[in-house]
């Protein structure tokens with residue numbers, strides 16, 4: 485376990501170097517940035533293969549909870565539909581699960597909350613250089629996937645979100661190892677409160693072995709696919725498409 489923490493810090497530190505350098509104006513060359521980022525991605529993939537992709541992320545205690553867990557990225561989706569749903573406390577929110585599944589299904593929040601929940605206290609690490617420890621409660625993604633039966637050709641899950649930046653929808657994707665990982669949940673509560681809009685209500689992903697931008701908020705649809713090539717610009721996520729962040733953001 486201690487080696488896991490050491491590696492986590494090492495890799496997180498690498499991320500900080502890139503960003504701190506970028507902010508200070510020291511790293512302008514995209515090729516240098518790409519090189520550093522892709523070294524980090526390979527190192528983190530290799531590290532996770534050594535320690536096991538199914539290893540658990542560290543979990544903490546109530547005493548470790550951050551008094552102030554900031555929000556980041558979008559904090560209120562602009563869409564009128566989303567805002568109407570927020571006004572009714574997401575009473576009619578529906579999560580669509582489709583793509584390469586035997587039985588595409590739509591789940592209400594009541595249905596999602598009626599299934600056995602998992603609670604975990606974990607550390608969120610944003611690539612921009614901040615971390616916070618929070619308590620997350622939600623539905624294990626594996627439980628949901630059991631209900632739709634993945635087609636054997638499915639390799640990734642795409643999380644489609646209700647928000648956008650300048651008309652480009654936010655989305656993220658994970659492979660099936662992470663989708664079935666025991667700590668991967670669709671969270672609807674944070675620190676024992678219903679998830680706030682700022683933190684991604686009514687549903688946000690927690691995929692605890694990866695960085696903050698993978699933790700998709702405002703999830704409205706989960707699509708099982710064989711390839712990411714035709715989703716967005718093909719890099720597997722909004723920031724991956726826009727500025728070349730690693731698709732596999734292992735920590």
Ligand SMILES: Nc1nc2c(c(=O)[nH]1)N[C@H]1C(S)=C(S)[C@@H](COP(=O)(O)O)O[C@H]1N2
Pocket residue numbers: 553554555556557558609610611645646647654655682683684696697698699700701702
């Ligand atoms: N839909 C959506 N998900 C998102 C983002 C976003 O802008 N939109 N920002 C990401 C980033 S960069 C981080 S660090 C976390 C922030 O989560 P928080 O607002 O709960 O702190 O959400 C991630 N998921």
Ligand SMILES: [Mo]
Pocket residue numbers: 556609610611612696697
């Ligand atoms: Mo982030």
